Amino acid sequence: MADNDWKKRLGVVYSTNPDFAYEQAGEATEAETLPPSSQKLTVSIDRKGRGGKQVTLVKGFVGTDEDLKALGKAIKVKCGTGGSASDGEILIQGDMRDKVVQILQQMGYAKAKRGN
Secondary structure, three states, X not given: OHHHOHHHHOOOOOOOOOOOOOOOXXXXXXXXXXXXXXXXXXXXXXXXXXXXXXXXXXXXXXXXXXXXXXXXXXXXXXXXXXXXXXXXXXXXXXOOHHHHHHHHHHOOOOOOXXXX
């Protein structure tokens, strides 16, 4: 009876077929990680909402959260700074735009570009 919850079927049109079984759409799966050569990453700087501190943002990563965190960790180690990776963005503390672009290009991300 639990799988026959009417709240999950609010947008469904009524069917007179006695053998009708409503199937819910499957949950969205995470996108597969694209190879580094086809990733279009943008490296920019951001100061908004951070108390005047500067952070380097890497946007445009397409892939799983695990791969994003692994790339973020590799960049943080090579820059020698802190940061985080979540929601498809990598944050690196400080203004490291040139260094991050250089690191990404050495790692095979040929389309990595410097933003603002």
